[in-house]
Amino acid sequence: MDENDPRAHHVGVTVSDLDRMVAFYRDVFGLDVLSRFSVGGEAFATGVDVAGATGRFAHLDAGDVRVELVEYDPEADARGAPRLNQPGATHLGLSVADLDNFYADLSADVETLSDPQTTESGTRILFVRDPEGNLVEVLEA
Template identity: 35%
Template sequence: MITGLAHTGVCVPDCEAAVAFYRDVLGLRVLSPPYVMAGDAIRDDMGQLVSDPTMKAAIVGFDDDGDRVLEVIEYLGVAGGDQRSAAAITDYGLSHVGLICEDLDATRAHLEANGVRFLVDGVADVARVRTTWFVDPWGVVFILVEKSRPQRPYFAQWG
């Protein structure tokens, strides 16, 4: 059976630019720098999904956080589109990625100073977490979460 969450894939038009954003603006660590994946193995994996699955990929995440990472993917032989930027948060499918921070106000101020576009005007307090929402340059929606009880998972803050 399924035993954990491995990664969330983010498709971008420029892998290096995306890695720089996630590293320099969001503060994620580059766990595996951009590299090209091509050949029979990637065709066996994704050839039925993508006409040319040749890609440049990287992994970004956090120290000691195991498999919960972002896989940043640029398909080299197939053009993508920006349909996600027109998607509503209520559309079916992946809606957002949650990121934990220790000081929501300072984190939001840092991101705003770096040109990050926020989707809400301020910060909300709900179920003993503080939250605010933003979007990356490629239309992926993120929620920042500051836990009131850092030792507990975010979903167990209440009670």
């Protein structure tokens, strides 16, 4: 790879309540907070194409990539709950060593799409929704 070739830095998830979402990803997935910061100003607003935008950010440690949670002001209108087969749908993928143990330890208030499943490829998967409805795939490869 050339030094100018793109490399994964982070996966971003826009949230409504940064503190609640940091607590969820910390408590459910054990992700440590690497940093918290705010960004504003004209260059930021122009860069994200949101007039007058400011953002509060948290970077979480997910191993080889960071999970970036960001709360914007102003906040856009809410969208409906995403479905995986919708064009443009996104999800965060996190791996665990033992999916059944992870599932057994989940709090009853964590919404899942199904029990753990084994796909045709042999991968074990489980999808959960975070408190704001964002999809997270938990897999045991």
